[in-house]
Structures are given as structure tokens and as C-alpha cells.
Amino acid sequence: MSDRFELYLTCPKGLEGLLAEEARQLGLNEVREHTSAIRGDADMETAYRLCLWSRLANRVLLVLKRFPMKNADDLYDGVHAVDWADHLAADGTLAVEFSGHGSGIDNTHFGALKVKDAIVDKLRNREGLRPSVEKVDPDVRVHLRLDRGEAILSLDLSGHSLHQRGYRLQQGAAPLKENLAAAVLIRSGWPRIAAEGGALADPMCGVGTFLVEAAMIAADIAPNLKRERWGFSAWLGHVPALWRKVHDEAQARAQAGLAKPPLWIRGYEADPRLIQPGRNNVERAGLGDWVKIYQGEVASFEPRPDQNQKGLVISNPPYGERLGDEASLLYLYQNLGERLRQACMGWEAAVFTGAPELGKRMGIRSHKQYAFWNGALPCKLLLFKVQPDQFVTGDRRSAQAEAAEGEPRRQAPVASEPARLSEGAQMFANRLQKNFKQLGKWARREKVDCYRVYDADMPEYALAVDLYHDWVHVQEYAAPRSIDPDKAQARLLDALSAIPQALGVDPQRVVLKRRERQTGTRQYERQATEGRFQEVNEGGVKLLVNLTDYLDTGLFLDHRPMRMRIQREAAGKRFLNLFCYTATATVHAAKGGARSTTSVDLSKTYLDWARRNLALNGFSERNRLEQGDVMAWLESAQDSYDLIFIDPPTFSNSKRMEGVFDVQRDHVQLLDLAMARLAPGGVLYFSNNFRKFQLDEHLATRYVVEEISAQTLDPDFARNNRIHRAWQLRLR
Structure with a gap:
């Protein structure tokens, strides 16, 4: 076997340049970059060193052979020609991984089977011994990559992917792979900062991946020093003495590194469930003296008390994949930026994010950005220098520019000072405050603490903003295609930054929804699973709303006048609520003294919600809830009702x-x-929110029909008088 080998190192997309630089430093020669990989040549000692020391690679592959391939027979013959007895015993185990297609191979499973057959046939001996397949922990793992008619046959020296260091047995919901975390640290300048004795803080540390990787870099610990099983462990070409030499050198370097005074490396995590798993990961890595993890919110994290100590603040904020997350993420970024300005003057900062537009809301100008991929998700690493001349004020000019114009330099804001608003955000805040002042008086007089305070008053801010006691529910209307998506997103973030200040609410109590044209039952579909209900008041009744789990909240605010009318008219009457949703109108009827109520809906979820609404007000008796298709239910119904309310969906296609x-x-x-169920002298109210709806004119020949839409709009919906239409029907 040759003294030098071609090596092929794979890595996450976007890390090729960093990996090439690292591999050169570890001894790889003639390095060339490919997509998600690099290649070069080296001796066996360098191959071992790459396995042990690469912080960025996924796998180290030793190329056995390259050969042209036109069809499946060429594949079999090329693999069979290798002297496999140099690599694997006749009764050994192997696994085969195949990638690529073409040359008659369109199925990777078929390609892997051909490679396996060629190896097994080559090694089958006279006694009938032959290798067997072992996918989890084989003696040899074989890779064949098909690239434009060329087959590249390799042995995997790594075994399990090198990003699996072995310390992270417990992880959070969206873990960052260890080699990606190491790449972010390297791009952030941590090796330089650590060499200078700098500190590191992660204010959203999760289970501590950044912290452990940073400590291993600072202490000169090979990332896979504790790995016991390698891809070469049972390979017949393995040179144990050479491996021991490389491993002993790494062991000595780790001992020397850990003997140094530990750097100050601290993590803070708001979720108490992640604290112990994070600490367990640190202990498994053997870095308990270097890394400490504390529970705390972003706004409370502290850098090192020694004011002369400088270093790196690094963070991977949540990406916000659930409905309503975007608002809380905006405030999270704002809090992070505020904390950096308050407590980390002179430090460097790095934010690894899947939402780089939110990074612009931190109030600090990023001086450098790098593109990364976290799996299939494009991300950016934003680098900051926490210095006054990098701070962004409300009008987006730096303090340095203001000083140059002779204006007084603004100091970093203190904890009690609200975030500075851009010109657009301030304009939105002014309109919101005006509406809030006017509508607040009306709402208090009507004993209502849930109402709409803004409904696309300014066309460029196409939002609906609803107050639910001390929570805010924001709905973004779909922007026309003529609007630049980046501009629409910037306006949305402006509005979200203005809302807490304008309405005086906790930023963590602002929930964002994106509303588009609804079809079928989509408006009722579950979006999240927080199960968090808030109690609100409306005209003397208490109702439960859920702002996070569904596109709608359980309470249609525009129907408030209709519910209040039902309450006023319900005394002594038999009330029927069809398509009842969460039965808020039924609660009002019961409050008004209805003799009995019947509420019908197809959804068990919403009927359970309705039951809770009734119980909350003490109306558990004489209030019947029926699960079923309304049309079918009506066809079989026999009872008569004095007051009927129908507010159907535009479409419904439930299973x-x-x-x-x-x-x-x-x-x-x-x-x-x-109407067949309406008692003589009774009233039926019918409404819907289909904008193009036309009531059939022939209904007026059978019933007394009166449109009452204008009477069913309160001041908070005065600007949107097409939000719904409503009619009153009586028997002739």
C-alpha cells in the first residue's frame, strides 16, 4: 500500500473554505475545494491527525480508487478489482454508502448493492466465509461517489460523523451541530480572542454547544479526543503505532491546555429545562472548570464583572418557525442589542441567525457578515464591534456621524429607556396612540377590554392590531404583489417595534399572525400547541381567548354588537346558535336570561372550548352543546326556537x-x-364575512328580511364597514 493517499473530507455546505484552511494547517497538501467537501493528499499520520483534530469536517475518506464507469457492470468490475484482502477479513462486516446517479445507476440502493456484491464476491473463500452487512458499527465503511461518469471509491476513516463529539447526549429543540458551531466561532475570531485571554458569553446558550466548542478551542483540546471507536479501528490497513503517536500528542496538548488558568466562559439560558442538560454536556466534555451555565433571560445576562475584561458575546437566537413567533423574536433581538450597548462596551459580538433582517433591529451596525447554511436553512453570521460609533439611533445615523455634524453624542440607552424608533415606526406609533386614546374611553364605558385599535389605517402598514386586555394580537394582511417584500418586511418590523411603546404593553405579550385569503377550514386549523388561554371581558361576561395556537383567537371582535343584541333580547327565550365556534354568543344569551340554549358545531375542540366559556360564567345548566354537521342536524331537528343566530364559515370541507x-x-x-325551526314571533340573525356575498332576493318573498349590517358595527370597526354583513329574518 502506498505511503501517500488521496483524502476526501466532507463538511456542511458553506464551510469548504474554512475546512481547506484548517486541513492545510493539519498537513493536507494540494488542497482543492468542492461543494460540501475538499480533497488533497497526505500520509497516514496526517490522515489520523485530520480525524482527531478537524473541528469542521464530517468525514475523512481515504480514496482507494478512481475509475471510469458507463454502466452497472463497470461499477462491479471496478470495485471487484481492488485487493479487498488488504482491508477486510473474509468474515468481517461492512457497510456501503452510495451517492450520485447516472451511468445506468438511478437508484442509490441498487448502486450500494452492486458495490457490496463486488466486495463480498472478492472475499468469499473456499470455506464459504464471506463478509456480512452491519450498518451501525461495521469493521469497514465503504463510500462510492459517482461524479459525471467517474466512480470514486473510498474508505471512511471517521466511523460516525466527526461532528458527533460524544459530549452532547442531551440537546434542545433546534440544536446546532458541533462542527457548524465551531465554524461560527472561528469566523467570529474566537481563536484570536482566546489566545489573548479574552472571555466568552452566550446569552441564549441552549445546551451549551458554543460554550463547549469554545472551551475546547481555548484549551487546545482535539475535538474527537474522547472517541473510542473509529472507522479505521478494525481496518486491516490501520497502523496502531502511528495512531498512538498522534493520539498521545493530542492527549499531552489537552493536559497542558487544561492546566492553564481557565478562561471566563459563561452561558445563560431562559428555559430552566435546558440548564441541567447543558451542565451535563459540559461535564461530559471534562470542562466543568472552564464553562459555567446559569439560568437567566437575555436582558439579565452579565459579562465578566472585571470591567477591563473584553471578549466575545456569541448567540444563535431562535429562528421562530411557529405562528406568532416573529413579534417575540423582534423584541428578543432588540433586548440583545440593548444589553450589548449597556453592559458589553468594547466587546465583540457575533449573532448566527436565520433572520438577518432582525439583526438590523439590534441598534448596532454589523461590520462584517458571512453566509452559512444550517442544514437546508440559509443563515448569516453577523459580526459587531460594541463601540459607540457603531450604534444606530432612531434615524439610522451613527453617533460618530452626529458628532461630526456638531450634534451632541447620544449615550447608550439605559435599561428604562425605550428603544429609539425609526421615522416610519414613530409615524405608526402616533396613529396607534391616537386611536388608543379615542377608543379607550368608549371601551371603558362599554365594559370591553378586547377591541381593535388599528385596521390598516395607513395603507403602507397593512395590519390589524387588536387588544385583548393586556395582550396584543397583530395580524399582517397579505401584501399586494406590487409591494417589494423587503420593504413590506421592514414596515412590519417598524410597526412591531412601535406597538409596545404606543400601547404600553409588555413586548413579550405581542403575538403576530400572517393572514391570507382563507379557504376551507384553514382559519380553524391548529397552528401551535401552547394551550395558553387568556380571560377577557365583554359586556359583563368573561370569555377565553387563545392568541397563539390558532389563526383566529376564539372571539370574533367584529360580532360584538350582535352578541350584545342577543344578550338584550334573550330573556326567557329558547336560543339556537348554529356554527357556534366557541359559543361566545351563547354565553351572552345565557347572561341575558335565555330559558335554554342549544349550540351546534362540527368541531369537538371548539365545543370543549364552548363548554369552558359557559362554565367560566356559571352557565353549565340548560345549555346544550351538540356536535354535528349543521345542515344534517337541522334536517333531523324537531324543536322550535325563539332566537336563532347563524354565522357560518365561507367554506367548510371537514372530513x-x-x-x-x-x-x-x-x-x-x-x-x-x-326558519323551519323558528317559533312564531321569533327572530333569526344571519351574518357572514364573505366580501362578495349576495343574499338571494327570493328569500324576501318567503320571510320578512331586513339588512342590519350598519347596526352591527362598533366604533373600532368603523373604518372597515365591510368586515361582515348581517340580516334579521322573521316569519311572515
């Missing part, structure tokens, strides 16, 4: 019902069935 309900097509049949 529990036959066919599809379309309010425009089916409203005549629906109303005829419902």
Missing part, C-alpha cells in the same frame, strides 16, 4: 361532513332549514 359547504351556494337551503 366529518358530507360534501363541501359554500355559504353563497348553500345559504338558501341553510336559512330555509333554520
Whole structure:
């Protein structure tokens, strides 16, 4: 076997340049970059050193052979020609991984099977011994990569991927792979800072991946020093003496590094469930003296008390993949930026983010950015120098520019000072405050603490902002295609930054939803699973809303006047609520003294919610909840009702019902069935929010029909008088 080998190192997409630089330093020659990989040549000692010391690679592959390949027979013959007895015993175990396609191989499983057959046939001996397949922990792991008609046959010296260091047995919901974390640290300048004796703090440390990787860099510990099983451990070409030499050198360097005074490396995590797993990971890495993890929010994390100590603040904020997360993320970034300005003057900072537009909201100008990939998600690393001349004020000019113009230099804001607003955000805040002042008086008089304070008053800020007691529910309307998405996003972030100040609410109590045109039952679909309900008041009743789990909240604010009308008219009457949703109208009817109520809906989830609403107000008796398709229920119903309310969805196609309900097509049949259940002298109220809806004109020949839409709008919906339409129907 040759003294020098071609090596192929794989890595996450985007790390090729960093890995090439690292591999050169570890002894790899003639380095060339490929997509998610590099290659070069080296001796066996360098191959071992790359396995042990690479902080960035996923795998180290030793190339056995390259050969042209036109079809499956060429594949078999090329692999079979290798002297496999140099690599694997006849009764050994192997695993095969195949990538690429073409040359008659369109299925990777078929390609891997061909490679396996060629190896097994080559090694089968006269006694019938032959290698067997072992996918988890084989003696030899073989890779074949097909690239434009060339087959590259390799042995995997790594075994399990090198990013699996072995210390992280417990992890959070969205863990950063260890080699990606190391790459972010290297790009952030941590090796330089650590060599100078600098400190490191991670204010959102999760289970401590950045902290452990940083400590291993600072203490000169090979990232895979504790790995016991390698891809070469049972390989017949393995040279144990050479490996021991490389390993002993790394062991000595780690001992010397750990003998130095430890650097100040600290992590802070708000979620108490992650504290102990993070500390366990630190202990498994043997870095308990170097790394400490504390529970704390972003706004409370402290750098090293020694004011002369400088270093790096590094963070990987949550990406916000659930409904409503974007608002809380904005405030998280703002808090991080504020904390940096307050407590980390002179430090460097690095934010690894999947939402780089939020990084612009930190109030500090990023002096350098790097593109990365976290799996399939494009990300950016934003680098900052925490210096006054990098701070961004409300009008987006630096303190340095202000001083140059002769203006007084602004100091970093103190904890009690609200974030400076941009010109657009201030304009939005002014309108919001004006509306809040006017509507607040009306809401207090009507005993309402949930109402709309803004509804796309300014076209460029296409939002609906609703107050639910001390929470704010924000809905972003879909922007027209003519609007630049980046500009729309900037305006949204401006509005979100203004809302807490304008309305005087906790930023953590602002929830954002993106509302688009709804079809079917999408408006009722579950979006998250927090299960967090808030109690609100409306006209003397208490109602439960959920701002996070569904696109709608459980309370349609625009129907408040209709609910109040039902409360006023319900005394002594039998009330029927069809498509009842969470039965808020039923609660009002019960409050008004209804003799009995019946509420019908197809969803068990919303009927359970309705039951809680009734119980919250002490109305558990004489209030019947029926689960079923409304149309089918009406066809079989026998009872009569004095007061009926119907507010159907525009469309419904639930699996529990036959066919599809379309309010425009089916409203005549629906109303005829419902009017058949209306007692003499009774009233039926019908409403819907389909903007193009037209009530069938023939209904007026059978019933007394009066449109009452204008009477069912409160001041908070005065600007949006097409939010719904409503009619009153009586028997002739």
C-alpha cells in the first residue's frame, strides 16, 4: 500500500473554505475545494491527525480508487478489482454508502448493492466465509461517489460523523451541530480572542454547544479526543503505532491546555429545562472548570464583572418557525442589542441567525457578515464591534456621524429607556396612540377590554392590531404583489417595534399572525400547541381567548354588537346558535336570561372550548352543546326556537361532513332549514364575512328580511364597514 493517499473530507455546505484552511494547517497538501467537501493528499499520520483534530469536517475518506464507469457492470468490475484482502477479513462486516446517479445507476440502493456484491464476491473463500452487512458499527465503511461518469471509491476513516463529539447526549429543540458551531466561532475570531485571554458569553446558550466548542478551542483540546471507536479501528490497513503517536500528542496538548488558568466562559439560558442538560454536556466534555451555565433571560445576562475584561458575546437566537413567533423574536433581538450597548462596551459580538433582517433591529451596525447554511436553512453570521460609533439611533445615523455634524453624542440607552424608533415606526406609533386614546374611553364605558385599535389605517402598514386586555394580537394582511417584500418586511418590523411603546404593553405579550385569503377550514386549523388561554371581558361576561395556537383567537371582535343584541333580547327565550365556534354568543344569551340554549358545531375542540366559556360564567345548566354537521342536524331537528343566530364559515370541507359547504351556494337551503325551526314571533340573525356575498332576493318573498349590517358595527370597526354583513329574518 502506498505511503501517500488521496483524502476526501466532507463538511456542511458553506464551510469548504474554512475546512481547506484548517486541513492545510493539519498537513493536507494540494488542497482543492468542492461543494460540501475538499480533497488533497497526505500520509497516514496526517490522515489520523485530520480525524482527531478537524473541528469542521464530517468525514475523512481515504480514496482507494478512481475509475471510469458507463454502466452497472463497470461499477462491479471496478470495485471487484481492488485487493479487498488488504482491508477486510473474509468474515468481517461492512457497510456501503452510495451517492450520485447516472451511468445506468438511478437508484442509490441498487448502486450500494452492486458495490457490496463486488466486495463480498472478492472475499468469499473456499470455506464459504464471506463478509456480512452491519450498518451501525461495521469493521469497514465503504463510500462510492459517482461524479459525471467517474466512480470514486473510498474508505471512511471517521466511523460516525466527526461532528458527533460524544459530549452532547442531551440537546434542545433546534440544536446546532458541533462542527457548524465551531465554524461560527472561528469566523467570529474566537481563536484570536482566546489566545489573548479574552472571555466568552452566550446569552441564549441552549445546551451549551458554543460554550463547549469554545472551551475546547481555548484549551487546545482535539475535538474527537474522547472517541473510542473509529472507522479505521478494525481496518486491516490501520497502523496502531502511528495512531498512538498522534493520539498521545493530542492527549499531552489537552493536559497542558487544561492546566492553564481557565478562561471566563459563561452561558445563560431562559428555559430552566435546558440548564441541567447543558451542565451535563459540559461535564461530559471534562470542562466543568472552564464553562459555567446559569439560568437567566437575555436582558439579565452579565459579562465578566472585571470591567477591563473584553471578549466575545456569541448567540444563535431562535429562528421562530411557529405562528406568532416573529413579534417575540423582534423584541428578543432588540433586548440583545440593548444589553450589548449597556453592559458589553468594547466587546465583540457575533449573532448566527436565520433572520438577518432582525439583526438590523439590534441598534448596532454589523461590520462584517458571512453566509452559512444550517442544514437546508440559509443563515448569516453577523459580526459587531460594541463601540459607540457603531450604534444606530432612531434615524439610522451613527453617533460618530452626529458628532461630526456638531450634534451632541447620544449615550447608550439605559435599561428604562425605550428603544429609539425609526421615522416610519414613530409615524405608526402616533396613529396607534391616537386611536388608543379615542377608543379607550368608549371601551371603558362599554365594559370591553378586547377591541381593535388599528385596521390598516395607513395603507403602507397593512395590519390589524387588536387588544385583548393586556395582550396584543397583530395580524399582517397579505401584501399586494406590487409591494417589494423587503420593504413590506421592514414596515412590519417598524410597526412591531412601535406597538409596545404606543400601547404600553409588555413586548413579550405581542403575538403576530400572517393572514391570507382563507379557504376551507384553514382559519380553524391548529397552528401551535401552547394551550395558553387568556380571560377577557365583554359586556359583563368573561370569555377565553387563545392568541397563539390558532389563526383566529376564539372571539370574533367584529360580532360584538350582535352578541350584545342577543344578550338584550334573550330573556326567557329558547336560543339556537348554529356554527357556534366557541359559543361566545351563547354565553351572552345565557347572561341575558335565555330559558335554554342549544349550540351546534362540527368541531369537538371548539365545543370543549364552548363548554369552558359557559362554565367560566356559571352557565353549565340548560345549555346544550351538540356536535354535528349543521345542515344534517337541522334536517333531523324537531324543536322550535325563539332566537336563532347563524354565522357560518365561507367554506367548510371537514372530513366529518358530507360534501363541501359554500355559504353563497348553500345559504338558501341553510336559512330555509333554520326558519323551519323558528317559533312564531321569533327572530333569526344571519351574518357572514364573505366580501362578495349576495343574499338571494327570493328569500324576501318567503320571510320578512331586513339588512342590519350598519347596526352591527362598533366604533373600532368603523373604518372597515365591510368586515361582515348581517340580516334579521322573521316569519311572515
